[in-house]
Amino acid sequence: MKIARLSAILTLSILSSIGCRTMVVSTWVPSDTSQGFSTVRVLLSEATNEEKFKSSGTIEVLDANDLIIKKAYEFVSLDPTLLKAPVKITSNGDYLEYKGSRYRGIIEIKPTNGKVLIINIVNLEQYLMAVVPSEVPASWPMEALKAQAVCARTYVIREMLARKKQMYDVDTTTNTQVYLGMTKENQNTTRAVSDTQGLILLHNGAPIQSFFHSNSGGITEDPQNVWGNKVEYLKSVRSDYDKEGENYSWEEKISPAQITTSLSSLGLGEIQDIVVVNRFTTSRVNEIDIIGTKGSKRIKGTELRKLLGAVKLKSTRFGIRREDDGNFFVKGLGSGHGVGLSQWGSYAMAKENFNYREILNHYYKGIDFARMSQN
Template sequence: MKQRTSILYLCIAIFWQIGCASVMVTNWVPDDSNFKERPVRVLLGYASEEEIFKTTGELIVKDANDLTIKRAYDFLSLNPTAIKAPISIQSNAEWIEYKGISYRGTILLKPINGKVFIINLVPIELYLLSVVPSEVSASWPKEALKAQAVCARTYVVKEMLNRKKQEFDVDTSTNTQVYKGKNKEHKNTTEAVFETEGLILIHKGQPIQSFFHSNAGGYTEDPANVWGNPVEYLKPVPSEYDKDGDQYAWEDKWKTDYVNQSLRDLGIGEVQDIVVANRFPTSRVNELEIIGSTGTKKIKATEFRKKIGATKLKSTRFGIRKEDSGDFYVKGLGSGHGVGMSQWGSFAMAKSQFNHKEILQHYFKGIEFARIVSK
């Protein structure tokens, strides 16, 4: 009987592995026939003084009609006050250096309402060569890097679709995706990008909002509880592998002066106490009651985190108490908003032999895998 049972379990395991390995990949055809050739528009910043661009070789400045208006070798200086119409800077090398960071593609300088936007125009796959190692360590297991590549590709594609009438698609910070230019590229993450080339996540035929964060602290969160909008494929899921990653558990102590300064605009005087009013089913805090010397206010935990600062309050899965000294002791789990893929969860899952598709299917429910193809 034991032998039959062992054989049964072996057959189930083999079937499960074959099923996971053969996840169907469909095609996603954008409405815009030129979408695959369209570059990502990355906002690098705004010109405020003389701007210097460098490369090894020739720098070519062109106007909006693609006519060359200036050439320089190795070094180019531009005064933003003199820029009255969009210009682009190209290089015969594969990069342009700006403020110590080398960027692939083209640099666009575009004056709008008194500001000169500095935008990097770079193909999607080349953009990802920097984003993936900027978001996670290149030393991570290959399947975690591939999961991050697919997640990041899907995210930027969705932003490109949503923001096509805006001046840029993404910036270089955690507001969108971290992007540190060519300097950050690494062969491990480059391989992960190339091996998943064009692969994105879709739901009902369209790219999803593939949010991700550092560590879910054991359970992901419903976006309705973070931003107010429910999303069908972003339901909370257990993320037990988080415990093996950085920033799973943390604690901090906040000085009274820091708390008072951070919450001064609530208009309730000196903060006397901070009490958790209620929690979501995932155990993240929903609301807190701030008790002041001149009044009491209830505040959403997401707003409270903004006021205190995300580096001080790493997630809303926390507890807080006031100590005899008047300082506040805080202890929590996880780091980030908690929606979508936990990066440290994906790391630990990859170490436990889950592949990138299995990782993504765990965090995004009811999704399909698709390749971007032209019409």
């Protein structure tokens, strides 16, 4: 039976789960079986005219035909800007070190459109072994770590499907998922990845957009209020467990000079006041008036957060006023965009003995669990 492009053909199978309990899950077979999902392409950086790579063994630089063009022990340096075609860097050691971080797999250097990209090609499950502890503390309860592992796996599969014609699938930052390499690996998070091996989340047969954030401040957000698109399985839900987490409640004091500098692109001169106009039902700011010496402008709360930065404005669930001393006082709840799984909510739910399936079903509605047929 054929369904939408990102859809899957589902066949029932039984997957053993926690303890002696079992759950029925699907097997996900992508509609385009020519695309493999065993490795992930992670953008590490854009190359400069001198890049250095280290390893615990012999390093080889290979051309497009896998012919050795350079060989060294433990250390190699090259100028990627001179390359006219891609090269691969491999090692018979346990890792390749680049800019102080150690990575599994191989590294590809690819010239493209006037740039040279440095990309780590790594096994999917090994990639997750580094991502999960890069996103949440490895000391967290196991069920929260498993929930994060399933989220992270689903997220990267969705990105791989969307970017299959591009040069890479994800980067190492919060733009996609944080990936800090082997040095972040921990036996607890490695177990969480292993115990959920191959598991992803589906909606109508397709991998979901498994967005997650640090702390919802008590209620998650509808993605339509953040990015303008409604997603059926990403509904706003209560997340009272967030109260135990970092940045559930926060305060900031921002000087007039900082505000004016951050909002200079609006062309309003010196900022005199900032006034919340209206909010969504989640209490997050929808629209806000910026008043300056050269005029005023109404912008979205999400735009203000981009301009001020996520460090100063941790979420759009905030209030702001100008104090008698001229500074702007900001008080808010939560950290991040608020869509999908709250990591600190997951942490507290796991402490209350919710398992990872219950946690994921709380934050994502109408989803199915599936095991990948290619892993």
